[in-house]
Amino acid sequence: MSNTIRILMCPPDHYDVDYVINPWMEGNIHKSSKDRAVEQWQNLHNAIKDHAIVELVAPAKGSPDMVFTANAGLVLGDKAVVSRFYHPERQGEEPYFKAWFEGNGFTVYELPKDLPFEGAGDALFDREGRWLWAGYGFRSELDSHPYLAEWLDTEVVSLRLIDERFYHLDTCFCPLSGGYLLYYPPAFDAYSNQIIEMRVPEEKRIIIDEPDAVNFACNSVNINSVVVMNKTSVELKQRLEKVGFTVVQTTLSEFLKAGGAAKCLTLRVNEPIREEVHANVSVESRVIHLEGHLLDAGIMNQALDLIVEIGGSFRVLNFNLGIERQSVSNADVRVSAPSHQIMEDIMTQLIELGALSKTEEILNAKTETVTMAGVSPDDFYVTTIYPTEVRVNDQWVKVQGQRMDGAIVVDPTTLTADCKLLRDLRVGEQVVVDVEGIRTTRKVESRDKRGTQEFSFMGAGVSSERRVELVVEQIAWELRKIKEQKGKVIVTAGPVVIHTGGGQHLSHLIRAGYVHGLLGGNAIAVHDMEQNLMGTSLGVDMKKGIPVRGGHRHHLKVINTIRRFGSIKNAVEAGYLTKGVMYECVKQNIPFSLAGSIRDDGPLPDTQMDLIKAQQDYASILEGTDMILMLSSMLHSIGVGNMTPAGIKMVCVDINPAVVTKLSDRGSVESVGVVTDVGLFLSLLIQQLDKLNSAVSLTV
Numbered sequence: 001m002s003n004t005i006r007i008l009m010c011p012p013d014h015y016d017v018d019y020v021i022n023p024w025m026e027g028n029i030h031k032s033s034k035d036r037a038v039e040q041w042q043n044l045h046n047a048i049k050d051h052a053i054v055e056l057v058a059p060a061k062g063s064p065d066m067v068f069t070a071n072a073g074l075v076l077g078d079k080a081v082v083s084r085f086y087h088p089e090r091q092g093e094e095p096y097f098k099a100w101f102e103g104n105g106f107t108v109y110e111l112p113k114d115l116p117f118e119g120a121g122d123a124l125f126d127r128e129g130r131w132l133w134a135g136y137g138f139r140s141e142l143d144s145h146p147y148l149a150e151w152l153d154t155e156v157v158s159l160r161l162i163d164e165r166f167y168h169l170d171t172c173f174c175p176l177s178g179g180y181l182l183y184y185p186p187a188f189d190a191y192s193n194q195i196i197e198m199r200v201p202e203e204k205r206i207i208i209d210e211p212d213a214v215n216f217a218c219n220s221v222n223i224n225s226v227v228v229m230n231k232t233s234v235e236l237k238q239r240l241e242k243v244g245f246t247v248v249q250t251t252l253s254e255f256l257k258a259g260g261a262a263k264c265l266t267l268r269v270n271e272p273i274r275e276e277v278h279a280n281v282s283v284e285s286r287v288i289h290l291e292g293h294l295l296d297a298g299i300m301n302q303a304l305d306l307i308v309e310i311g312g313s314f315r316v317l318n319f320n321l322g323i324e325r326q327s328v329s330n331a332d333v334r335v336s337a338p339s340h341q342i343m344e345d346i347m348t349q350l351i352e353l354g355a356l357s358k359t360e361e362i363l364n365a366k367t368e369t370v371t372m373a374g375v376s377p378d379d380f381y382v383t384t385i386y387p388t389e390v391r392v393n394d395q396w397v398k399v400q401g402q403r404m405d406g407a408i409v410v411d412p413t414t415l416t417a418d419c420k421l422l423r424d425l426r427v428g429e430q431v432v433v434d435v436e437g438i439r440t441t442r443k444v445e446s447r448d449k450r451g452t453q454e455f456s457f458m459g460a461g462v463s464s465e466r467r468v469e470l471v472v473e474q475i476a477w478e479l480r481k482i483k484e485q486k487g488k489v490i491v492t493a494g495p496v497v498i499h500t501g502g503g504q505h506l507s508h509l510i511r512a513g514y515v516h517g518l519l520g521g522n523a524i525a526v527h528d529m530e531q532n533l534m535g536t537s538l539g540v541d542m543k544k545g546i547p548v549r550g551g552h553r554h555h556l557k558v559i560n561t562i563r564r565f566g567s568i569k570n571a572v573e574a575g576y577l578t579k580g581v582m583y584e585c586v587k588q589n590i591p592f593s594l595a596g597s598i599r600d601d602g603p604l605p606d607t608q609m610d611l612i613k614a615q616q617d618y619a620s621i622l623e624g625t626d627m628i629l630m631l632s633s634m635l636h637s638i639g640v641g642n643m644t645p646a647g648i649k650m651v652c653v654d655i656n657p658a659v660v661t662k663l664s665d666r667g668s669v670e671s672v673g674v675v676t677d678v679g680l681f682l683s684l685l686i687q688q689l690d691k692l693n694s695a696v697s698l699t700v
């Protein structure tokens with residue numbers, strides 16, 4: 001027996017499940033048996049007394065959970081950080097525990113009033129004393145960790161809990177003597193699991209399965225080589241015994257009804273100090289500023305959700321709500337993250353939402369030099385579709401050539417910034433790294449405009465026929481408007497347009513002057529010409545809808561013939577190709593670019609098999625576009641979406657809702673998704689345009 005270890009317990013005189021603050025309490029209000037609880041607690045007390053000195057804190061009426069002394073606070077040496085409970089239901093326990101610590105000679109530290117930290121329930125020392133594992137996500141805030149590091153002069157390793165059944169770190173994680181660790185990995189996010197694996201060698205990790213986890217096997221009291229727990233499977237018991245532990249099982253079913261077991265019912269109050277360990281915490285915090293229609297445009301929600309989803313935490317420092325209809329709101333939010341890497345991930349996405357990192361003075365963007373052509377320095381800022389500015393020599397400079405997935409090259413002498421693809425980076429160029437001094441400038445739409453001018457008034461995921469008709473009506477109206485204003489519309493199209501009978505309608509659109517550029521691949525051109533030269537599309541008779549004998553060879557014959565002509569244009573000029581989408585492009589002098597792919601037959605002489613060249617052709621045709629119609633080609637539409645900055649209207653038509661959602665995920669103001677058959681869509685569009693045109697001619 002080791003009598004050096006002292007453990008604090010609280011008799012269950014007032015214990016009951018009086019409220020629900022975790023999933024285990026659900027359905028268990030007043031369902032625990034008082035007698036059984038007393039008996040089980042006594043058994044645990046006896047089991048621990050065999051190996052340690054047990055001290056008691058007097059139970060208080062009205063604080064039924066005080067029995068769970070693990071949440072009294074966190075102790076190291078003669079210092080105690082008293083808990084700040086997250087739920088008001090438990091906050092009444094704080095003064096009792098504080099009084100006990102003070103009465104027993106501890107120097108007590110108290111966190112700010114609204115900064116939750118639930119003691120040793122969420123903070124467990126590595127049993128070798130090397131560092132403190134600290135949990136956050138449900139009860140304790142990440143922002144409490146730097147206080148622990150400073151006050152206790154220890155290293156704090158933050159772990160994020162993600163399964164609400166394991167709401168405290170000690171419900172799923174138990175450091176054991178000898179550097180062993182008993183834990184349930186699915187209770188943690190991926191980053192935390194990585195951290196655990198980096199710190200604890202594989203042979204010391206004792207991973208448990210769900211059945212043991214829900215029996216609170218991790219909620220164990222470890223005293224030297226003894227592990228006291230509620231219940232274990234035979235297999236886990238054997239694994240623990242194999243590495244030298246003695247398992248003592250003592251049923252605690254009455255306490256499980258409140259979401260606690262052995263460890264929750266105890267607090268070790270003489271944690272030894274290791275002199276060589278000193279304060280260290282990787283938690284980073286910074287303040288961001290948000291401005292705009294933060295509530296009704298959902299920006300505030302999105303910002304706070306993404307901070308938590310990526311693994312950080314936040315505190316809204318101030319929020320000024322715009323009072324007038326037209327006024328905007330602004331907010332300062334403190335963001336904390338368990339590491340620099342996670343902070344960067346969070347900041348990148350917040351910048352996309354329009355947030356600005358708020359420092360005493362606005363810092364210039366950090367840059368690093370390109371040392372190898374076509375390769376950026378690590379840690380470069382990856383661009384988005386949103387207009388971006390970077391801080392250079394204390395001035396905001398607008399980034400030119402905005403597109404997604406590029407790097408920003410700045411020239412401080414000319415005060416310029418350009419969005420560049422990795423392959424275009426040259427040695428010596430200065431690339432923006434990190435997230436400092438970068439902001440995106442999103443247009444703040446007025447409330448009135450948002451109501452009436454929203455392009456996607458139907459939103460993505462349109463399905464019913466009537467709704468498709470309504471969307472088509474609006475698209476027709478937009479197309480007409482752009483044509484009148486001599487604007488530019490680009491179509492990206494896949495071969496399905498032809499297979500579904502939409503070729504004639506697309507030809508009509510081009511002929512009537514609604515289309516100013518066509519982007520596609522080998523297939524759209526091949527199948528369009530196959531249809532117009534041989535009456536089939538992929539060998540299927542387009543009039544009868546049945547396969548033609550030997551028809552599968554048709555498209556190859558067409559490719560071969562066009563190859564003989566040398567180009568589609570030559571075939572049109574020679575009078576060989578007389579109708580169809582490609583014919584109209586040539587006739588109307590509409591630029592087109594056919595980007596090659598690995599599955600292309602032939603290819604056609606016009607198909608650009610040098611993909612870098614094809615991307616450049618696409619980009620140049622897209623320049624100055626007002627609207628892009630993306631018709632059933634996932635490959636080309638995604639390519640186009642990536643090279644198009646925000647602010648350009650997009651219509652994505654596809655039968656697969658997932659493709660539509662992906663492509664129209666640019667904010668509702670500028671993109672609309674239509675889930676329907678592309679042939680049907682084009683035919684409705686032509687009907688609508690005809691209707692609009694005849695209405696106009698009637699009124700003239």
Ligand SMILES: NC(=O)c1ccc[n+]([C@@H]2O[C@H](COP(=O)([O-])OP(=O)(O)OC[C@H]3O[C@@H](n4cnc5c(N)ncnc54)[C@H](O)[C@@H]3O)[C@@H](O)[C@H]2O)c1
Pocket residue numbers: 493494495496500520521522523524526555595596597599600601602632633634635636653654655656659676677678679
């Ligand atoms: N013979 C050839 O040379 C040949 C043939 C086919 C494809 N390809 C090439 O392969 C690449 C990819 O081709 P892709 O663009 O056809 O394929 P893709 O998979 O990128 O896109 C096809 C899209 O059409 C959608 N779709 C299917 N039926 C639809 C319908 N009835 N209405 C609306 N949407 C519908 C699908 O959901 C899908 O998103 C291209 O480069 C293309 O040129 C070449």
